[in-house]
Amino acid sequence: xxxxELVLPEFETIDGVxxxxxxxxxxxxxxxxxxxxxxxxxxSVAGVFTLxxxxxxxxxVSREHLQKSAPRFFLINTGNANAGTGVSGLENxxxxxxxxxxxxxxxxxxxxxxxxxxxxxxxxxxxxxxxLPAALEALSEKGWADAAAGIMTTDTKPKGATASCMINxxxxxxxxxxxxxxxxRPNMATMLGFVATDAAIAQPLLKQLLSEAADxxxxxxxxxxxxxxxxxxxxxxxxxxxxINAADHQAVEAFRTCLKQVMTQLAxxxxxxxxxxxxxxxxxxxxxxxxxxxxxxxxxxxxxxxxKTALYASDANWGRILAAVGRAxxxxxxxxxxxxxxxGDVLLVEKGGRAASYTEAAGSAVMKQAEITFRIxxxxxxxxxxxxxxxxxHDYVTINADYRT
Amino acid sequence: xxxxELVLPEFETIDGVxxxxxxxxxxxxxxxxxxxxxxxxxxSVAGVFTLxxxxxxxxxVSREHLQKSAPRFFLINTGNANAGTGVSGLENxxxxxxxxxxxxxxxxxxxxxxxxxxxxxxxxxxxxxxxLPAALEALSEKGWADAAAGIMTTDTKPKGATASCMINxxxxxxxxxxxxxxxxRPNMATMLGFVATDAAIAQPLLKQLLSEAADxxxxxxxxxxxxxxxxxxxxxxxxxxxxINAADHQAVEAFRTCLKQVMTQLAxxxxxxxxxxxxxxxxxxxxxxxxxxxxxxxxxxxxxxxxKTALYASDANWGRILAAVGRAxxxxxxxxxxxxxxxGDVLLVEKGGRAASYTEAAGSAVMKQAEITFRIxxxxxxxxxxxxxxxxxHDYVTINADYRT
Numbered sequence: 001x002x003x004x005e006l007v008l009p010e011f012e013t014i015d016g017v018x019x020x021x022x023x024x025x026x027x028x029x030x031x032x033x034x035x036x037x038x039x040x041x042x043x044s045v046a047g048v049f050t051l052x053x054x055x056x057x058x059x060x061v062s063r064e065h066l067q068k069s070a071p072r073f074f075l076i077n078t079g080n081a082n083a084g085t086g087v088s089g090l091e092n093x094x095x096x097x098x099x100x101x102x103x104x105x106x107x108x109x110x111x112x113x114x115x116x117x118x119x120x121x122x123x124x125x126x127x128x129x130x131x132l133p134a135a136l137e138a139l140s141e142k143g144w145a146d147a148a149a150g151i152m153t154t155d156t157k158p159k160g161a162t163a164s165c166m167i168n169x170x171x172x173x174x175x176x177x178x179x180x181x182x183x184x185r186p187n188m189a190t191m192l193g194f195v196a197t198d199a200a201i202a203q204p205l206l207k208q209l210l211s212e213a214a215d216x217x218x219x220x221x222x223x224x225x226x227x228x229x230x231x232x233x234x235x236x237x238x239x240x241x242x243x244i245n246a247a248d249h250q251a252v253e254a255f256r257t258c259l260k261q262v263m264t265q266l267a268x269x270x271x272x273x274x275x276x277x278x279x280x281x282x283x284x285x286x287x288x289x290x291x292x293x294x295x296x297x298x299x300x301x302x303x304x305x306x307x308k309t310a311l312y313a314s315d316a317n318w319g320r321i322l323a324a325v326g327r328a329x330x331x332x333x334x335x336x337x338x339x340x341x342x343x344g345d346v347l348l349v350e351k352g353g354r355a356a357s358y359t360e361a362a363g364s365a366v367m368k369q370a371e372i373t374f375r376i377x378x379x380x381x382x383x384x385x386x387x388x389x390x391x392x393x394h395d396y397v398t399i400n401a402d403y404r405t
Numbered sequence: 406x407x408x409x410e411l412v413l414p415e416f417e418t419i420d421g422v423x424x425x426x427x428x429x430x431x432x433x434x435x436x437x438x439x440x441x442x443x444x445x446x447x448x449s450v451a452g453v454f455t456l457x458x459x460x461x462x463x464x465x466v467s468r469e470h471l472q473k474s475a476p477r478f479f480l481i482n483t484g485n486a487n488a489g490t491g492v493s494g495l496e497n498x499x500x501x502x503x504x505x506x507x508x509x510x511x512x513x514x515x516x517x518x519x520x521x522x523x524x525x526x527x528x529x530x531x532x533x534x535x536x537l538p539a540a541l542e543a544l545s546e547k548g549w550a551d552a553a554a555g556i557m558t559t560d561t562k563p564k565g566a567t568a569s570c571m572i573n574x575x576x577x578x579x580x581x582x583x584x585x586x587x588x589x590r591p592n593m594a595t596m597l598g599f600v601a602t603d604a605a606i607a608q609p610l611l612k613q614l615l616s617e618a619a620d621x622x623x624x625x626x627x628x629x630x631x632x633x634x635x636x637x638x639x640x641x642x643x644x645x646x647x648x649i650n651a652a653d654h655q656a657v658e659a660f661r662t663c664l665k666q667v668m669t670q671l672a673x674x675x676x677x678x679x680x681x682x683x684x685x686x687x688x689x690x691x692x693x694x695x696x697x698x699x700x701x702x703x704x705x706x707x708x709x710x711x712x713k714t715a716l717y718a719s720d721a722n723w724g725r726i727l728a729a730v731g732r733a734x735x736x737x738x739x740x741x742x743x744x745x746x747x748x749g750d751v752l753l754v755e756k757g758g759r760a761a762s763y764t765e766a767a768g769s770a771v772m773k774q775a776e777i778t779f780r781i782x783x784x785x786x787x788x789x790x791x792x793x794x795x796x797x798x799h800d801y802v803t804i805n806a807d808y809r810t
Contacts, residue, residue: 053739054731054757084724086742086758119724120759183711183728224710226725227732305629305710305797306588306805313806319489319524319634323588326459327632334458337491352459353491354525392710394802400711401718 002273003280003370003390006157011144012164012173014196016040016238019143021150024131026124027079027117034128035150036100036135037074037194043238044200045071046207047112048214050186050231056083058113059230061093065109072110074194074234075100075132078151078179082115082123083229092123099129103136116179116192116230117153148177151192154399155181157273161265165258167251170242172199174258178233178266182275182400184223185303186214186231193218193233193266199255200239205246209256210235217263220387223274224396225303235259271388276395279311282373286384293330294385297376300328308392311372316363318348325376338379344372407678408685408775408795411562416549417569417578419601421445421643424548426555429536431529432484432522439533440555441505441540442479442599448643449605450476451612452517453619455591455636461488463518464635466498470514477515479599479639480505480537483556483584487520487528488634497528504534508541521584521597521635522558553582556597559804560586562678566670570663572656575647577604579663583638583671587680587805589628590708591619591636598623598638598671604660605644610651614661615640622668625792628679629801630708640664676793681800684716687778691789698735699790702781705733713797716777721768723753730781743784749777 017039024034039045047066049059065071075096082089097111115123138146148158162175176195180186201209214233244251272280283302288294301307304324310317321341326334341349344366348358366372422444429439444450452471454464470476480501487494502516509516520528543551553563567580581600585591606614619638649656677685688707693699706712709729715722726746731739746754749771753763771777 052728052731053736054727054741081724084727084754084758086756089758119722119728183725185732226709226711226728229724229728229731304631305801306631309802309805312802315806317524319486320588320631322459322489323457323524323631323634326457326634327590331458336459349489351491353489353494392802394799396710397714397717397797397799397802400714401720 002157003277004272006269006272008145008148008158008160009162011160011175012162013141014173014175014238015198015240016043017196017236018139018141019147020135020138020140021143021146022131022135022138024077024127026077026127032146032150033078034131034135035076035147036139038139039072039236040238041072043236044203044206045234045236046203046210047232047234048210050228052227052229054084054229056081056115056230057085057089057093058082058115059232060090061097062112062114062232065112068109069107070110071112072106073100073104074112074114076114076151076192077128078153079117080115080121080123081117081119081230084120085122088122092125095125096128099132103132114192114232116151119229144175144177151177151179153179154275155179155273159266159269159273161262163258163262165254167199167242167244167254172197172241172255174262176262176266178270180270181273182224183226183228184221184270184274185225185227186218186221195262196236196238198238198241200243201237206235206237209259212256213259213263216260217267221267221271222299222302222387222389223271268388271390274390275399276393277390278393279391280371281311281389281391282386283389284373284384284386285376285378287377287379287381288383288385289381291383291385294383296330297325297328297378298385298387300324301374301376302387302389305392311391312393314364314367316343316348316360316367318354321374322349335379340377342375407562408682409677411674411677413550413553413563413565414567416565416580417567418546419578419580419643420603420645421448422601422641423544423546424552425540425543425545426548426551427536427539427543429482429532431482431532437551437555438483439536439540440481440552441544443544444477444641445643446477448641449608449611450639450641451608451615452637452639453615455633457632457634459489459634461486461520461635462490462494462498463487463520464637465495466502467517467519467637470517473514474512475515476517477511478505478509479517479519481519481556481597482533483558484522485520485526485528486522486524486635489525490527493527497530500530501533504537508537519597519637521556524634549580549582556582556584558584559680560584560678564671564674564678566667568663568667570659572604572647572649572659577602577646577660579667581667581671583675585675586678587629588631588633589626589675589679590630590632591623591626600667601641601643603643603646605648606642611640611642614664617661618664618668621665622672626672626676627704627707627792627794628676673793676795679795680804681798682795683798684796685776686716686794686796687791688794689778689789689791690781690783692782692784692786693788693790694786696788696790699788701735702730702733702783703790703792705729706779706781707792707794710797716796717798719769719772721748721753721765721772723759726779727754740784745782747780
């Protein structure tokens with residue numbers, strides 16, 4: 001059960017990007033679990049990858065290939081993360097790139113592999129390889145919605161976002177898909193995100209724009225605080241529409257805004273479809289002394305199992321919010337009497353204690369909503385940061401206790 | 406349902422300590438929820454307190470009184486934490502000390518207050534004050550077991566430990582009680598722990614011994630990563646038995662060992678009775694480069710909701726253990742190929758991937774046990790650290806979603 005309406009948009013097609021989806025039967029027979037992106041020659045590609053030291057084999061190979069060649073294909077499978085698989089995992093990732101390369105007539109390093117699913121199982125290579133021709137056969141500019149479904153794991157809904165803007169008199173389109181519902185505390189990227197534009201953007205600027213947008217979107221969400229071994233987000237610019245030069249500040253700004261919009265929407269869909277989620281929660285820390293302490297305070301609240309179970313119960317247990325703020329790292333010498341907390345529009349805490357005007361009825365009314373905002377004012381400065389999270393329900397436990405069975 | 410047999414020991418009585426328990430009806434009518442410790446004149450007392458910035462009113466008052474006078478009474482209530490209660494919370498804590506002082510003929514600063522329970526509700530002073538005479542009336546050297554029950558909140562079992570040793574030819578006894586089942590990630594102390602000995606130990610040495618023992622016991626456990634606002638652990642030395650001087654290294658060492666045994670046992674009972682716990686888990690990180698990285702790795706594994714739900718499901722999902730180690734802060738440049746993991750005696754991970762000898766049957770056999778040890782060898786040095794935790798079950802969610810209702 002996702003929070004809110006998660007309906008795929010009518011994707012803008014991106015001239016220069018074709019996508020094919022097929023069934024390889026990697027974890028379960030029958031479902032579409034293999035996706036290939038074909039990128040037109042001349043496309044620029046940027047990527048951000050997990051900072052987890054145990055990064056998966058495909059993450060290592062994608063990083064390596066991205067340095068060597070201009071990517072022409074993304075090969076994505078769900079059902080198996082090819083993580084914690086050692087040397088044979090690396091060989092399997094390389095071999096699957098080689099197989100796509102052979103079929104498509106490119107070099108192996110022009111293929112970037114991505115995997116998501118169970119950690120520690122060997123990738124079933126026979127099944128994966130035998131589905132490649134069907135995926136290539138299916139390549140189409142209209143493949144976005146099928147691909148959004150094809151990369152799902154414990155996601156209950158496919159996730160996509162699309163937008164367009166005018167740059168220097170030319171329409172520029174951006175479309176993207178993402179997946180992820182658990183092991184979500186992205187660090188430089190989310191589980192898997194693939195975003196493409198028809199703008200022409202050289203790699204250094206593209207990389208910078210992607211990093212900024214990932215930092216404002218995927219790096220601001222958490223479901224369970226567990227950073228994945230397979231996090232990746234890729235941004236492709238096919239160059240079929242307007243050219244965006246670093247020196248053209250207006251064009252860069254227009255594109256940046258549009259990209260952040262798409263990526264923030266994707267990040268929000270991940271939280272809305274968080275494992276077992278019944279609430280979509282915005283945690284905004286204001287009046288912080290610096291960016292780091294604002295984020296530490298926001299993430300400590302967003303990760304607290306006690307705050308998350310209270311959210312699940314629609315219980316305005318503000319003591320748990322204060323307790324989480326009080327233990328946040330980096331908040332040295334916090335003057336608790338300067339802390340104010342709002343629950344939606346309701347003043348919950350003032351001077352470090354329950355607000356005189358607060359009533360349980362007012363708090364409960366907000367907590368019963370599916371979308372809730374906490375505003376935590378630290379009284380230490382001018383900096384604000386926002387993160388998004390969900391609650392912690394019985395279904396989270398059920399989903400993760402049953403995951404491998 | 407606690408993990409293992411949690412039976413109170415036959416407490417050694419501590420000459421110079423009397424304890425009385427009474428019913429104040431603070432949260433629910435009828436249950437014994439008020440405990441008073443009376444300490445003989447001349448006792449030394451040391452305390453360690455929560456590092457949560459939002460520390461509760463009684464923590465602030467106890468710290469203050471401890472600096473002013475030699476404590477003669479501890480006043481403990483359950484059902485209400487008197488935390489996040491601002492100025493009136495401080496007034497209530499002081500007023501309850503004054504009331505005990507008036508009844509017992511001591512100064513108010515000789516009374517230390519402790520509270521545990523719901524955060525943010527005003528302490529019901531009328532009910533608390535009217536139960537004081539009954540608690541004082543009940544003072545007895547044999548009051549330990551009643552007190553262990555009297556300080557419980559969501560604990561399902563009362564918690565105590567007791568031991569004795571010979572020091573310079575004299576028997577020295579140590580007894581202690583503790584409470585806590587949720588909001589457990591002690592930082593300098595646990596929820597509430599009260600330990601007393603009949604040895605004679607001056608305050609500076611007593612403080613040092615308490616800090617060391619708390620660091621090796623309460624500061625090594627976590628249930629949900631949420632540091633409480635009310636953590637306190639007190640150690641009393643009544644001076645009725647052997648004198649222990651800092652210069653007498655043999656005596657200090659004998660006492661230190663005995664104290665650590667009592668406090669580690671108390672800490673373990675808290676984990677065994679963790680909210681919803683079905684497993685008692687020892688996470689031992691070995692071959693770390695320093696103490697900090699060993700602890701960061703151990704606590705990151707112990708806090709991971711994905712590891713904890715896998716434990717609940719008895720699923721040897723070692724990928725989640727590796728993913729947690731890989732995201733632990735402070736493990737810069739971890740060479741994952743040097744990481745080895747044992748599940749009980751079963752080699753699970755070698756060279757950063759699944760061990761060749763590993764079978765799911767062997768892993769499952771260990772995971773089905775109620776007491777499980779993870780050994781994580783980092784291959785970076787010689788340092789080992791151990792933390793203790795429990796799993797994350799449906800009942801954790803149920804208990805914390807219903808807590809205030």
